[in-house]
Amino acid sequence: MIYRLVYVSTALDSVDLNEFKKILNTAQTNNGARDLTGMLAFNSKVFLQALEGSREAINDLYAKLVRDPRHFNLMLLKYTPIEERHWSAWSMGFAAPNADNRAMFLKYSNQSMFNPYGMSGDNAEKLLIELSATAMSLDAKPGEQNQPGTKPAQEKSIFARFLR
Numbered sequence: 001m002i003y004r005l006v007y008v009s010t011a012l013d014s015v016d017l018n019e020f021k022k023i024l025n026t027a028q029t030n031n032g033a034r035d036l037t038g039m040l041a042f043n044s045k046v047f048l049q050a051l052e053g054s055r056e057a058i059n060d061l062y063a064k065l066v067r068d069p070r071h072f073n074l075m076l077l078k079y080t081p082i083e084e085r086h087w088s089a090w091s092m093g094f095a096a097p098n099a100d101n102r103a104m105f106l107k108y109s110n111q112s113m114f115n116p117y118g119m120s121g122d123n124a125e126k127l128l129i130e131l132s133a134t135a136m137s138l139d140a141k142p143g144e145q146n147q148p149g150t151k152p153a154q155e156k157s158i159f160a161r162f163l164r
Contacts, residue, residue, distance in 0.1 A: 002085060005058050006050045006078040006125050008116040009071040011042070019070065020044075024094060032091035036061065039086075039093045039128045041114070047071060048097075048116040050128045052085045078121025086129055095131035104130055 015023070020042060031038065036053040051058050058079075066074055087093055097105070097114040106112040107130075108123040116124045 001055065002052060002082050003055050003058050004050055004052045004078070004080055004082045004086075004125070005062060005076070006048070006121055006128070007062070007065070007074060007076050008049075008124065009047045009065070009074040011045055011047060011071050012069075015070050023070070024092065027092040029091070031061075034061070037085050037087045037090055037092075039090065039095070039132050041095045041097050041116075041128060041131050043097045043114050046114060046116060048114075048124060048128060050087070050125060052082065052087060073117075075117060077116070077119070077124045087132065090132075093132050095128075095134055097131065101131070101134075 011020075024040065027040070030036075031051075031053075034053065034057045036051055036057050038049060038051040041048040051061060062076075065071075101114070102112040104127065105114055108127045109115060109119045111118065116127070119127065
């Protein structure tokens, strides 16, 4: 059986660009080895993440996340069995929420800013699915379509978008 877990947390101020890149690279490497897939949205302060995989693999990773000192206020939004993975080709996709996504945030919450704490689990999941259509790839060249399974995009463009 496959499960999907969606959670939100707040990054410590010490999670800068370099630390975030380490987090993302580690997730992509480790998740692939554990047959975990998923999607991460991060706006330099708030993490919103969906994980897909076996119950055991998700529970093990979530237990580690709860103890991770780089973030706090971790809140489980949704944990449910699923028929199929949405991000089966991504060990960890990445999207950078930004001002250009205001309509999308308003579509799934009561405000036009990225604040998953005010969303239901279902709406947070839908937001991640929609954001994944604009997910970044560190390997992509400007103007190229982002492909599932690639690492998060040219650093200058990707991180400039979410660290403004």
